[in-house]
Amino acid sequence: SAHQWQAPSATDSRGPCPGLNTLANHGFLPRNGSNITIPVVLNAINDGFNFQPINLLRIGAKLGLLTTDAEDSFSLNDLALHGTLEHDASLSRNDYALGDNVHFNETVFTTLANSNPGVDYYNITSAAQVMEQRLTEDKIVNPTLINTVKELSVRIVESGFYLSVMGNVTTGVAPKNFVQIFFREERLPLEEGWERPEVPIDQDSFDTLLSEITNVTTWAPSGEVICPWIRLQP
Numbered sequence: 204s205a206h207q208w209q210a211p212s213a214t215d216s217r218g219p220c221p222g223l224n225t226l227a228n229h230g231f232l233p234r235n236g237s238n239i240t241i242p243v244v245l246n247a248i249n250d251g252f253n254f255q256p257i258n259l260l261r262i263g264a265k266l267g268l269l270t271t272d273a274e275d276s277f278s279l280n281d282l283a284l285h286g287t288l289e290h291d292a293s294l295s296r297n298d299y300a301l302g303d304n305v306h307f308n309e310t311v312f313t314t315l316a317n318s319n320p321g322v323d324y325y326n327i328t329s330a331a332q333v334m335e336q337r338l339t340e341d342k343i344v345n346p347t348l349i350n351t352v353k354e355l356s357v358r359i360v361e362s363g364f365y366l367s368v369m370g371n372v373t374t375g376v377a378p379k380n381f382v383q384i385f386f387r388e389e390r391l392p393l394e395e396g397w398e399r400p401e402v403p404i405d406q407d408s409f410d411t412l413l414s415e416i417t418n419v420t421t422w423a424p425s426g427e428v429i430c431p432w433i434r435l436q437p
């Protein structure tokens with residue numbers, strides 16, 4: 204059917220965002236991953252994930268436009284531009300300075316995969332611990348690590364994304380199996396029992412989840428870049 208999962212072809216554009224890659228693999232976004240406008244991406248997120256076009260997504264989409272010289276669209280690979288949205292200490296990709304900040308990396312993902320031992324779900328506490336651990340790991344291996352409040356904010360949002368879209372925005376609980384398939388295969392785990400959230404993820408519920416993650420996150424800026432900055436163009 205129209206939204207069957209299909210692996211990308213060699214010429215399809217994919218990038219550092221497992222969420223948008225998944226939407227392209229299911230045909231909610233153009234399968235070629237190119238010519239993505241703001242309405243196209245906001246509609247795809249709503250259709251695929253029942254995630255309303257809240258301000259935060261609108262801003263994310265607008266920042267996406269800064270990653271390319273095109274005037275009103277981006278490709279999924281454009282989003283890899285280091286310093287606009289793409290940042291260090293990701294959950295499933297390596298740092299830009301360490302080589303490949305685009306493709307899924309099982310070694311990097313081990314930290315999240317193995318978190319919350321003894322139970323079959325991830326939650327707010329485990330998500331915050333994973334963020335902390337990824338940073339600790341990166342401080343050892345990446346002398347150019349950028350870790351300002353901007354990167355922290357984006358990383359909190361991304362933890363909120365997998366907990367809400369693969370799990371439940373209100374409880375912040377997401378089955379491990381769903382989250383792992385989402386990251387590793389960039390596929391909606393429909394056969395495994397995942398369903399598009401019945402209740403829309405909206406501004407209120409997502410903001411609440413983000414503050415709960417923030418509350419249990421311990422964090423301090425580090426490295427030579429102290430002021431938050433946003434890269435404005437390629």
Ligand code: HEM
Pocket residue numbers: 219220221222223244248252254260261262263264265267282283288289290291292293294295296361362364365368
């Ligand atoms: C990461 C872009 C919406 C899930 C990223 C990254 C970019 C990006 C550039 C790479 C950051 C990094 O890790 O260095 C966007 C844009 C969006 C969008 C432009 C729409 C406006 C979504 C949605 C989801 C999602 C709706 C829902 C599942 C994620 C996750 C990560 C991520 C979980 C973290 C990946 C990691 O740390 O390895 N996104 N994204 N994104 N995105 Fe998206």
Ligand code: MG
Pocket residue numbers: 219289290291292293296297298299304
């Ligand atoms: Mg990154």
